Structure formats: structure tokens, C-alpha cells
Amino acid sequence: MLGCIWQYVYTSYLRYWLKWLIRQATGTCELQRICSGYNPGATRTSKAEYSLQSSKNKVLRGALEASKDDLEKCVDQIMKEKNIKPEKDPQFRGRLHVCLLQITGYSSLFSSVEDLRKEVFSSECPQHEAMLLKLWGLLMPSVELESRITKQWGDIGFQGDDPKTDFRGMGLLGLTNLLFFSETYPEEARQVLSHANHPKLGYSYAIVGINLTEMAYSLLRSGALKPHFYNSVQSAPELRDFHLLYCYLAYEFDRFWVAEEPESIMLFNQYRERFHSIVKTRLQDPAVSLTLAPH
Known part of the structure; x- marks a missing residue:
């Protein structure tokens, strides 16, 4: 309770006066101090994001919802509101612009990912079917698929004779990630598949x-x-960046699973949660960059 009261008092009153006092002493606003005091990356951008979110100024808060094309205009408006002279702080404009690209880009990325997740896999769509068949070809290059509906799909970890039923939860996003991993890291994807097909430690690769x-x-x-x-992205993150993050998870989960040597696939949920916790812990590191680095 005391913590909540302190947080309210600080954000509502003390923070404003503290910022004012520091500005009087340094001649720079909080955003300037953030952009000059921290290296490019999560610490700088996260602090800039918090500063903008906490501002009572509508122009500053509005920059968080601006489109990519309007960001330069937003930076100009912020500099005008804060009376920041370009000649006195020539690097501020570019640094804040990058922060805003990352902040607003994250929201745009989620919208793109959500759209892909909501897109239902359809056997009537030639593009969807082509993606599915391409996935088979990349993972099983020396084995011909006997027919579109076949038990062979189980060889790459689908549950039934027709993989379309397995995409219900994640829609086309699930297939796109599987295909991207196989296209971008073909050797690593086939290595993971070989582990998934291990007689003792195996698991359903696609599922x-x-x-x-x-x-x-x-x-x-x-x-x-x-x-x-x-x-990891010094601009607005895009779908490719999300797919690369998936590649990291797919490869690292396989390493984790093989190292742990679970007694049974029935323990999957337990090990999945342990891996999830490991990833979330890594994401608490301000310098984190979850990039696939084959061993």
C-alpha cells in the first residue's frame, strides 16, 4: 500500500518538480539527458518511452502513437515544445527519431503479427498450400510426399493426416514461422528435426x-x-525480425530439451514453462539480444 501511495505521489507531483529543478541546473530537458546520457539500445529507448508516457504534454504523449511517416514532424514539435535548439544539441533530433521509430515500430509489429495470426490457413488458398508443401520439401528434401493428405506429415511433427488442423491456434503465423526457420537456417532446422525424431528424446517438431x-x-x-x-533493431522492427526471434526460440528450445533429457513427452508442458522462464529472465537483461548463434 505504501509503495502504491509513494508511486502516485512521485508520478503526480515530485517527478515534475524534480525534472524542473534538474532542467534549471543543467539547461537540458529530460529527453535530452536520456538521449545523450545512454548508448543506443534498450536502456535509452525504454527511458525515452517512459518519459514520453509520463509527460503531461499532449504533444509528447501523442508522439507514441504517430505513424512512421509523421515521426520527423513529431520530433520537430517536441523540440519546439521543449525549446531545444538544434545548434546547441545537434545530435538530439536523430537520436530521438530512432527511439520513436523503435517505440512506434513495436506497436506496428504487433499489429502485423496479429493480422498473420488471425489469418486462417485455407486449403482453398494456393499460396497457403504452396507454403505447406515447401515446408515439407525443405525439411525432407530426399523424401517425396505421397499425397497432400497423408500420414507422412507425422514425420515432421504434425498430429494428423492434414496439417491444416494444427494451425487453428496460431493461424498462418505458425506456418510462416516454421517455413522461415527452414528457409533461413536449413541446416539448423533439419538438425532440430533430427533431434525431434529421436526414439527416446523425440517430440513433435511442428506442434x-x-x-x-x-x-x-x-x-x-x-x-x-x-x-x-x-x-537488435536500430529502426522500426518488422515481421522478419519477429521471425528471426522465433528461430532463436526454436533452436534454443531444442538445445534445452536435449540437455535436460526429459523422461517422457508427457512432461512437455513442465519443460516448456521452464524454458519460458529462462527466456523471460534473459529479457530482463538491459543488453539482451536473442539472436540465433548455432553452436
Whole structure:
């Protein structure tokens, strides 16, 4: 209770006067101090984001919802509101622009990911079917698929004779991630598949992959991936960056699973949560960058 009261008093009253006093002493506003006092990445962008969110100025708060094309105009408006002279702080404009690209880009990325998740896999769509068949070809290059509906799909970890039923939860996002991993890291994807088909330690490759898509999606939705994207993408993060994050999760989960040597696939949920906790802990590091680095 005392903590909540202190937080309210600080954000509502003390923070404003503290900022005012520091500005009088230094001649710079909070955003200037953030942009000059921290290196590019999660710490700078996160502090800039908090500063803008906490501002009582509508222009500053509005910058968080601006479109990519309007960001330069937003920076000019902020500099005018804060009376920041370009000749006195020539690097401020570019630094704040990058922060705003990352902040607003994260929101745009979630919208793009959500649209893909909501897109239902359809057997009537030639593009969807082509993606599915391409996934088979990349993972099983030396094995011909006997027919579109076949038990062979189980060889790459689908549950039934027709994979379309497994995409219900994550929609086309699940298939897109599986395909991206196989296209971008073909050797690593086939290595993970070989582990998934191990007689003792095996797991359902495609089903687990779709489960990891859900993990990536939930981390994105909660905002937990902000430090990763703010560190690894010095602009607005895009769908490709989300797919690369998925590749990291797919590869690292496999390493984790093989190292742990679970007694049974029935313990999957337990180990999945342990891996989830590991990832969330890594994301607390201000310098985090979850990039696939094959061993």
C-alpha cells in the first residue's frame, strides 16, 4: 500500500518538480539527458518511452502513437515544445527519431503479427498450400510426399493426416514461422528435426514449433520483447525480425530439451514453462539480444 501511495505521489507531483529543478541546473530537458546520457539500445529507448508516457504534454504523449511517416514532424514539435535548439544539441533530433521509430515500430509489429495470426490457413488458398508443401520439401528434401493428405506429415511433427488442423491456434503465423526457420537456417532446422525424431528424446517438431510461436506471440503482446528489439533493431522492427526471434526460440528450445533429457513427452508442458522462464529472465537483461548463434 505504501509503495502504491509513494508511486502516485512521485508520478503526480515530485517527478515534475524534480525534472524542473534538474532542467534549471543543467539547461537540458529530460529527453535530452536520456538521449545523450545512454548508448543506443534498450536502456535509452525504454527511458525515452517512459518519459514520453509520463509527460503531461499532449504533444509528447501523442508522439507514441504517430505513424512512421509523421515521426520527423513529431520530433520537430517536441523540440519546439521543449525549446531545444538544434545548434546547441545537434545530435538530439536523430537520436530521438530512432527511439520513436523503435517505440512506434513495436506497436506496428504487433499489429502485423496479429493480422498473420488471425489469418486462417485455407486449403482453398494456393499460396497457403504452396507454403505447406515447401515446408515439407525443405525439411525432407530426399523424401517425396505421397499425397497432400497423408500420414507422412507425422514425420515432421504434425498430429494428423492434414496439417491444416494444427494451425487453428496460431493461424498462418505458425506456418510462416516454421517455413522461415527452414528457409533461413536449413541446416539448423533439419538438425532440430533430427533431434525431434529421436526414439527416446523425440517430440513433435511442428506442434512444438507452433507452441513456440504462441510463446513468441505472448511475449510480444506483453511488451517483454521490447528490450530485445530495441537492442537488435536500430529502426522500426518488422515481421522478419519477429521471425528471426522465433528461430532463436526454436533452436534454443531444442538445445534445452536435449540437455535436460526429459523422461517422457508427457512432461512437455513442465519443460516448456521452464524454458519460458529462462527466456523471460534473459529479457530482463538491459543488453539482451536473442539472436540465433548455432553452436
